Amino acid sequence: MTRCCFDCDYFQIDDKEPSEITEADRDDGCAEGECHFRPPALGTESASGRLLGEFPKVFAIDWCGQFKPRNK
């Protein structure tokens, strides 16, 4: 297994549970998603002026030292 966000348990795309992510998602062009290793951090201001929490955006080919292989 290659260390990459796509194969990490903390990677999320399209509100899918990690166990629902398949190779077909990679083939469908899901090149980016969110890292859910940590809680959301304050992001940009919404149209209503509220600050909303956001998870960091990552590319499928990224990785970091917290990589944890996803159970398939």
Ligand code: SF4
């Ligand atoms: S940034 Fe690290 S912890 Fe987050 S999804 Fe990628 S490898 Fe996993």
